Amino acid sequence: MIDFLQKLGQTTLTSFAKLGRGYFFLIHTLIGIISVLAHPRLLTKQLYSVGVLSFLIISISGLFVGMVLGLQGFYILSDFGAEETLGVMVAASLVRELGPVVAALLFAGRAGSALTAEIGLMKATEQLSGMEMMAIDPIKRIIAPRFLAGFLSMPLLAALFSAIGVIGGQIIGVGLLGVDDGAYWSQMQSTLDFQDDILNGIIKSIVFGFVISWIALFEGYDAAPTSEGVSRATTRTVVNSAFTILGLDFILTALMFGDI
């Protein structure tokens, strides 16, 4: 019993300590962003490896998700004779939920894990220590540009996901199942609301981008400097990001669309 309590206390303490380090890390990183703006070249390189290299997986996944939505939506809506509104259904699902959430999950798996492994390995090979000894702050030079790149890429990738998803829905709904093309687009345009749907979706993806970048970079920075430590940290990034994305999505949805 005492043992159990001791362990519980120990675990609580270490988690709080880690949380504390995480906040310090975040504040330090946010301050570091100021100096990134002075060296935009650092940022463009990261935008490429964090953002551009995620294009393909996001596009292909968006296409398939949109196609599935087109199929499922058509079967449900045609029962009520409402297949004209397929465009609304596909677009609203994507813009409000699936775009930000699925893109964020994919982004955490594709870019987040890579960031953690990269930073963890830099730590294990003493590259970060080496910079500190050269009086160069690794948070400014290494972490902050990556953070900013992740934060900026996420909303764009989510938008890309939704846009391609809408086209996927059209390919199936209009191309295959015979929904009227004009109705698909015009219903979508007249029903979707900029603030309720699009803006809220963008806000979600901005929040997700912030959180994923923070988790991924901090896990790398805080990893034990061994192969095992880096591999554990990478796993933690993917798992913790997924939980955080889904939990935050619920909270944000409740705040945005619910009457709470």
Place this chain on the structure above:
Amino acid sequence: MDTKAPPKTDIVSIRNLTFSRGHRKIFNAISLDIKRGKITAIMGPSGTGKTTLLKLIGGQLYPDKGDIIVDQQNVHQLKRKDLYTLRKRMGMLFQSGALLTDISVFDNVALPLREHTALNKSMIRTLVLMKLQAVGLRGARDLMPAELSGGMARRVALARAIALDPMMIMYDEPFTGQDPISLGTLVKLIKELNNTLGLTSIIVSHDVEETIGIADYIYVLSEGKVAGHGTPEQIRNSDSKWVQQFMKGDADGPVHFHYPATDYREDLFQ
């Protein structure tokens, strides 16, 4: 802080330094001095805390007790900004080289210059090429760190460490894992840099012969204490059993080759 100010001839003075990792005391109130302009070696078997000592000197780790004075400044009482200013004057050569793997050799050496000086492009280029020439790798400037052999990577790291013309360089195990040729060039390089640039060198190593050959003064560490110190001759003729064992590499002596275990025969036939 110690009341006696260290004499100016000492670039680094360590006083009563105590440092623990977990429950293990890595240093137990050690004191040592490093003379300006000389090559000082700190020796001891793996795991004695040689790398840890360099990180303490560089202000990356905090001692539990005691003081480290570098160039008249108490490292662990400095503000972050002053610590960074001091670090610009200390070069450190990590065991692994610690080159940034995503930029070229040239950019690695240029990094401290770009970060800390306002020199223009062509001046930085000139300086980088001079530093690379000094370590014999001017021709390798466009390679990426992954394309270098271990010995070359360490020389590039050395070029980077001297980029800002520091007052001292700390070498962490510079001789480990080098083939005889790069070993020879490295030994020569360290000596040359020390003499021509007026640097102070601290070499941390467990390679006895190479280190004895170039050091002006040697400290031998063991189990958190200074087991002996002196010029290479004095160390060779030391009457400390421990120092003798370390120098000769005997398996028997005050330090045991075997990790503490139960009786071997009992263990096998139980």
